Amino acid sequence: MYDLIIIGGGPAGITAGIYAIRKKLNTLLVSKDFVGQAGESSLIENWPGEKQISGAQLLLKMKNHLESLGAEIKQEEVKNIEKKDCFIVETSQGSRYQAKAVIVASGALPRTLGIKGEKEFIGRGVSYCAICDAPFFNQKIVAVIGGGNSGLETALDLTKYAKKIYILEFSSKIKADEVLQERIRKETKIEIILGAQAQEIRGDSFVKELVYIDRKTKKEKTLQIDGVFVQIGRIPASWFVKGELVDLTPRGEIKIDLNTNQTKTPGLFAAGDVTSILYKQIIIAAGEGAKAALSCYSYLKQE
Ligand SMILES: Cc1cc2nc3c(=O)[nH]c(=O)nc-3n(C[C@H](O)[C@H](O)[C@H](O)COP(=O)(O)OP(=O)(O)OC[C@H]3O[C@@H](n4cnc5c(N)ncnc54)[C@H](O)[C@@H]3O)c2cc1C
Incomplete structure (x- = not known):
């Protein structure tokens, strides 16, 4: 005892x-x-x-x-x-x-998105941990879902490997610490998409596309990507x-x-x-x- x-x-x-x-x-x-x-x-x-x-x-x-x-x-x-x-x-x-x-x-x-394709592609392009998986995305295009501190840190970690990184944030503003936002602004590989609601992850043996709704125009958009890092809390x-x-x-x-x-x-x-x-x-x-x-x-x- x-x-x-x-x-x-x-x-x-x-x-x-x-x-x-x-x-x-x-x-x-x-x-x-x-x-x-x-x-x-x-x-x-x-x-x-x-x-x-x-x-x-x-x-x-x-x-x-x-x-x-x-x-x-x-x-x-x-x-x-x-x-x-x-x-x-x-x-x-x-x-x-x-x-x-x-x-x-x-x-x-990690909180999951609960969208179609998320569970199916875990380990085949969907990840919750940049430290663990970023090296697999060398010269690839990736999307980070979530514009909080973890999302921005994940995107910065990915800059060492990926050739292009999208950050998708649900709201109309990034809420991460200012020190992280300053670093992100200096990174030419990173593009922030505000007001984006992830809808579906598609692919075959590996992730190929991320579908999201532009919450302003209500239009569906598709990004051609090789990986998705989920950082939504x-x-x-x-x-x-x-x-x-x-x-x-x-x-x-x-x-x-x-x-x-x-x-x-x-x-x-x-x-x-x-x-x-x-x-x-x-x-x-x-x-x-x-x-x-x-x-x-x-x-x-x-x-
Ligand atoms: C990407 C990221 C970056 C961060 N950066 C910072 C930062 O720069 N500065 C800062 O101050 N904070 C940062 N944080 C927050 C910080 O990491 C957490 O607040 C802190 O780690 C919480 O510590 P904890 O011991 O409560 O829990 P955790 O660190 O989550 O540790 C919990 C432990 O419990 C174990 N465990 C869970 N379930 C079970 C179970 N059923 N049985 C046995 N073991 C179990 C886990 O494996 C883990 O080892 C960051 C968080 C993330 C995700």
Whole structure:
């Protein structure tokens, strides 16, 4: 029986792990991977102490820090949490771990478009991760759907490979940070199409066309492309936590007490992008992970 199981190996989970181990809690961290969302960013410029660092490097540093403290880590996917006398955490790999307390720090997953052709062409031209897939589009034409920070970052990552990049934004204005917009304006390969609603992805063995509606003229238009990168936001990875243990927002975010990070179930805490906190950023997720671990320590001491 562990004192604490942490689910998720992103900034929130790793920070929670560092704090818990330093409090001498017998801790297990279970994560599907150690990439998370931060690992998808090629350039992070707002982590204090690192003027510029790739997400993958930052995550590796965090993981090394956790491991240097002797953390016990399992690379598995959690599929269920139950509460009986203690918490039981079940994984898709068939393990059942027990703990007195749990911190859910499972972050968020890419939101899908839900249009015709999207699912069919995943891995054949449709991608959700530029860091992972951009090199496959050398000298190709690609479309990025979404003009937020992730969409613009994805387009910038693609400039190293693709010969032409369209950014399709649903609204009439790009909402990404000004610093990213400035960079995009300097890139001659990138063309922004505003007021564009993606309709269908077509192709044969690989993606060939993207059909969208020009929301101003209501006309259907077609782009000849080789790939589509979908960057229209994220959904909280809360699917494995049952409704009787936690309250969720309509978006699926886990509701927590903002002071203690505890959910409605005593001993069950949550931290980072999977929760209803306002800003989804690395430093905030890390801070929330620290808060959750400290609250968990107080809870276990009282118990
Ligand atoms: C492309 C991109 C660029 C970004 N750039 C920046 C930036 O420059 N600066 C910034 O501050 N923020 C940036 N962000 C936001 C930032 O990455 C997130 O706010 C932060 O990573 C949230 O941390 P987290 O630990 O809550 O979740 P995540 O980073 O999502 O980590 C969650 C972890 O949980 C694991 N997990 C999920 N489900 C399960 C399960 N069922 N079982 C086991 N493990 C599971 C995942 O595999 C992952 O390892 C960016 C995000 C994206 C997508």
